[in-house]
Amino acid sequence: MSDTIFDKIIRREIPADIVYEDEQALAFRDVNPQAPVHILIIPKKSIATINDLQPEDEVLVGHLFTVAARLAADMGFAEAGYRTVMNCNADGGQTVFHLHLHLLAGRALTWPPG
Ligand code: AMP
Numbered sequence: 493m494s495d496t497i498f499d500k501i502i503r504r505e506i507p508a509d510i511v512y513e514d515e516q517a518l519a520f521r522d523v524n525p526q527a528p529v530h531i532l533i534i535p536k537k538s539i540a541t542i543n544d545l546q547p548e549d550e551v552l553v554g555h556l557f558t559v560a561a562r563l564a565a566d567m568g569f570a571e572a573g574y575r576t577v578m579n580c581n582a583d584g585g586q587t588v589f590h591l592h593l594h595l596l597a598g599r600a601l602t603w604p605p606g
Contacts, residue, residue, distance in 0.1 A: 528598025
């Protein structure tokens, strides 16, 4: 069984501020927010990194973005704008090895990221 901190959140073994859930995905607030809104959208399926994606995961990854757009609309920042980020491995800044899509909003985000 995979045992990242996000797997523990999926199994409700540790608390999280969950904002959305369906059969395939879970979304919760980042514990160390980098913007006024910082949500992590994760698949319930254990996939460590983008490098581990298989062709059969394409619909699932698309679903993570659909959830992001739905949250943006429901939370009222879709028109103002937002950023989605998925980090991969060390140089990408990935620290939790369960696939996750960052959803950042609530301020004007700068580019390029650090
Ligand atoms: P990454 O660096 O892309 O792997 O992102 C991992 C994110 O998970 C970071 O933004 C952390 O702040 C966040 N994080 C780590 N542990 C928790 C937790 N228990 N609940 C919510 N967010 C977490």
